[in-house]
Amino acid sequence: MANETTINTNGLKILTSNYLQGVDLSRIDEAWEIITRVHKGQRHFSGELYIIHLLEVASTLASMHLDLDTILAGLLHGVLKEGVSVEELEEKFGRDVAVIVEGSTRITQVQYNSKLASQAENLRKMLLAIASDIRVLLVKLVDRLLDMFLLDMVDREKQLDVARETMDVYAPLASRLGIDWLKRELEDHSFKFIHPEEHYELTHKMESSLDERQKYVDEVIKILYEKLAESGIKPMRIIGRPKHLYSIYKKLIAQNIPLERVYDKVAFRIIVGTVNECYEALGTIHGDWSPVPGRIKDFISVPKANNYQSMHTTVIGPRDHFIEIQIRTDEMDRVAQEGVAAHWAYKEGQKVNKNDAKLFREMKKLVASLQEVEDPREFLDSLIGELYDPEVYALTPTGEVKEFPLGSCPIDFAYSIHTEVGDRCVGAKVNGRQVPLKYQLQTGDIVEIVTSPSQVPRRGWLDLVKTSRARTRIRSWLRREGKEKALKLGREICEREIRKYDTSLKKIIKSGHIRLLLKQLRCNSLEDLLVKVGSGVITLQQLTKGLEPAELRKDHEQNIDLPPEELASLMVSQHSSEEEGHGKAGIKIDGIDGMLVKISQCCQPLPGDPIVGFITMGRGVSVHKADCANLLSSDPKRWLDVSWTGIAEKSYKVGIHISAENKRGIFAEISGAISLDNANIVDISAHTTPTDLAEMTLSLEVGHLEHLNTLMQHLRQLPAVITVRRL
16 A cells, blocks of 8 residues: 555646646645645545545546646645635635635534535535536546545445435536536446446346447448448548446336347447538438437537537437437537536636536526525425436527426426516417417427516416426525515514504514513514414414413413313304404404415305414415314414404305205206305216215305305205205
């Protein structure tokens, strides 16, 4: 095993000097001096000296022909945890190196209450750093790749944690940068640890068929050269390489087929001199081998967001095997393999080209879309969902390409343009034709979003969208709306409860009693208190406990110990006497935003029914009949007395059940009676019994309890009707 005195940076400097001519490499020695000092005697989890790992990271970055600042950051990316300050790094190596190192360093100083929260915050920190300098991600990706090579050295739990994070986050991020080789390596190594048995079996089968597969590759390459030469096309090279293991495994799972039926285990790549030759080669191949419908993709005229360009086709080749063929120029091939590193934007004297600038903007959009997500689980789910492998490529009317997962809808498209466009989306035109919001986007669709200033996001949209960006934005709007409505409801509730003590919210604030109340209820501010009351986090009993004099609390607490039926009855009777004696109204059904106070569908109360409100978590007040079984089984501490005062002219749904003689015209008689009483039938279900009775369940719209009682009385008067009861 190597010792620290025999390890040096000579190899790294030779590797770097091969492509960075005229650049002062003495800073590598300065960085080496720091890391050998601060990491003296430290070991990597694999058991090797930690400085060897750092040297390998820097050397890999150099093999990618990256700039000196990135290589230095690769060497130094562990020093902040050992006491070296950001200021010291900036002074010695410049601002860029300090920024990359700081962004590449995991958060270790802060203790989080869960491993999930710690992982989320480390990824959040890394994403924010990436938004300011993409080289942070390059260092992190190479560091993770080298860790994956040695993951056999750690316990099974650690293997799974690292491999899943690599598969879900780091491999897709490598894909975003267009670094294909790095994405493949990360996926295959993660696959090995996440599904070890499947990996072993697949590796064994692929190795056993290696000779046969190589013969087939040689045969196809020879035919391709001959066919292209006949058309006057001279390829620079034709490559046949096995697809990486994880891509084959995904195909086995997706199509539920054995390995023997995966014919396109090899992908062929034809490298030609010009773009025109790409299209000519495609025509020649299709002239000899039948293309598979739906498998032709032109990423040359419409590049992917990571700047990838190539022509893809799948054809039925020799011996009726499916062959996947990619056709591209030499420059396209370099970009496909190396991504952003193919023409590195930070090399001395170079400007950021427009393709890289677009890629960096997309990365910043990714970061911006996740900034509002606070919950660690939601953040990780949103991040993983945002890093999807696109399958649908749709266009704006100006020709800008947008990438989506399969099944995405116009709402996803709208949010990919701008949050405001998504929030106001009412419809879409696809290829000039109006489509509903549930329409599934197809590759090549030209999408024009139709907006309205009165439109707002709907909860049902969450069932339609596929992108995390859209889902996060919709949830964010719904949370804000819920908070505003909870604030309004909480103010109503507090004002009403406080009035019972002949005071007001203003007086409590002025007297200073509000500070005691906030401390007692563990609230940061008055707004926090009102929101928690309105959303049901703080119950009425907790609120009144802070308002009531101590001598009154005993009676109040005794009420809570009553059986639910008695407590509900007492609330209704107290509320009725308050209204009759003092003319005080409770919370009006029509007096607050309809989203805050809703009629419960389990018991469907009508104006005139004895009612009790239930403060739901984040959904306002749900109004139940006082004898509703669901209400009586709920927490009485979240009950609220509500009233029917201030009713507007409107209809309420209610269910009734009718038993009648099964005779001709009975449905017409019943519906005629309902119509005469100015009620409306919303839904009806009926069947006959073995005793020849007609059993009907109807959903009606009526105005109030008296209206329903009159209607039911009229129905009972019909000769054929036996019973009528409210559900």
